[in-house]
Amino acid sequence: MHKFGFIVHPLHLQDLARKFSFSSWIPDVILEKVLRYLPPINLSRLTGLRSQQGVEAEGYFVACTLTSKQILTLPQDKVLKQIVSAAKKAIDLGAEIIGLGAYTSIVGQAGVEVAKQLEVPVTTGNSYTVATALEAVKLAAQKLDLKLSESNLAIIGATGSIGKACSKLLASEVESLTLAARNEVKLKRLINYLTENIFSSTELGYSTDINSLLPQADIVITVSSSVDALVQAQYLKPGAIVCDIARPRDVAQQVSEVREDVLVIEGGLVAPPGPVKLNFDFGLPPGSVYACMAETMILALENKYENYTLGRDISLRKIQEIKRLGEKHGFSLAGLRNLKRPVKEEDFKQVKEAALLT
Numbered sequence: 001m002h003k004f005g006f007i008v009h010p011l012h013l014q015d016l017a018r019k020f021s022f023s024s025w026i027p028d029v030i031l032e033k034v035l036r037y038l039p040p041i042n043l044s045r046l047t048g049l050r051s052q053q054g055v056e057a058e059g060y061f062v063a064c065t066l067t068s069k070q071i072l073t074l075p076q077d078k079v080l081k082q083i084v085s086a087a088k089k090a091i092d093l094g095a096e097i098i099g100l101g102a103y104t105s106i107v108g109q110a111g112v113e114v115a116k117q118l119e120v121p122v123t124t125g126n127s128y129t130v131a132t133a134l135e136a137v138k139l140a141a142q143k144l145d146l147k148l149s150e151s152n153l154a155i156i157g158a159t160g161s162i163g164k165a166c167s168k169l170l171a172s173e174v175e176s177l178t179l180a181a182r183n184e185v186k187l188k189r190l191i192n193y194l195t196e197n198i199f200s201s202t203e204l205g206y207s208t209d210i211n212s213l214l215p216q217a218d219i220v221i222t223v224s225s226s227v228d229a230l231v232q233a234q235y236l237k238p239g240a241i242v243c244d245i246a247r248p249r250d251v252a253q254q255v256s257e258v259r260e261d262v263l264v265i266e267g268g269l270v271a272p273p274g275p276v277k278l279n280f281d282f283g284l285p286p287g288s289v290y291a292c293m294a295e296t297m298i299l300a301l302e303n304k305y306e307n308y309t310l311g312r313d314i315s316l317r318k319i320q321e322i323k324r325l326g327e328k329h330g331f332s333l334a335g336l337r338n339l340k341r342p343v344k345e346e347d348f349k350q351v352k353e354a355a356l357l358t
Contacts, residue, residue, distance in 0.1 A: 005090025125292025
């Protein structure tokens with residue numbers, strides 16, 4: 001039986017109630033202080049993972065107790081120490097490879113420093129996240145009769161590892177590509193790379209002002225590391241597709257509530273093979289996992305114990321490879337889902353009709 005570990009953390013203080021119901025009664029200021037010193041927590045054991053090749057694996061979800069905000073603001077050496085401690089707990093449970101979830105994947109040069117301190121390989125899962133997110137975007141575009149070759153695509157968080165990979169893979173497939181991030185120097189560097197290495201007629205642009213580019217975007221892929229929602233309802237173009245890969249979410253909850261003419265989908269939701277049970281409430285629909293989790297599972301099933309997706313630059317070759325390995329073992333896109341429920345055929349019709357009326 002192959003074994004893997006996956007490191008998670010509470011995105012917000014309120015997420016603690018999923019494990020400790022009494023935490024909802026504790027003032028936030030006290031909770032924040034306590035979380036800085038708590039040891040890693042063994043959340044659950046994943047069971048039922050069975051490849052269509054007949055291989056089985058099980059996994060252990062271990063929590064680093066720091067919230068997203070704490071991971072971004074606390075001294076990085078202390079954050080790194082907590083993440084490594086959580087990974088070592090998973091190794092003690094038998095894990096032969098470690099996956100880094102949510103904000104644990106951006107610490108220490110995007111997993112590089114974590115891998116240096118462990119005796120088993122590490123992956124951030126970002127390669128499979130990119131592969132499945134792009135699959136979801138293309139499926140949504142097809143359902144809305146939107147041609148990529150005639151579309152204006154915007155990528156928010158474009159200079160991060162996932163954003164850069166999406167930019168490189170889609171730059172030659174759309175009519176125009178606009179990149180957004182906080183750092184203008186990094187944006188210019190990425191634009192120069194695309195200009196020199198992607199041979200196409202795609203119009204390229206960039207902005208540090210997200211709200212200025214949203215009204216022109218037919219498709220938005222958002223994958224920032226912001227702890228607050230960045231995409232607001234009033235700026236989106238009628239008929240637009242918004243694929244939110246970020247955790248915590250980049251898209252404000254209000255978008256799905258007030259914009260019937262916009263299709264919001266989650267990026268990176270995957271259906272694993274076998275009667276998989278997470279044995280913990282991650283807020284996921286039954287029969288699905290995040291793609292970053294799935295990448296770790298795929299590597300375990302494939303017996304491919306190596307540092308896979310690490311660092312700020314994702315290998316385009318590995319994106320294609322992990323997609324192929326996922327298909328080999330029976331992983332598939334878990335349909336399309338907005339932030340609350342599965343997207344149905346009538347939803348596509350509603351978006352198209354509402355966009356025409358806007």
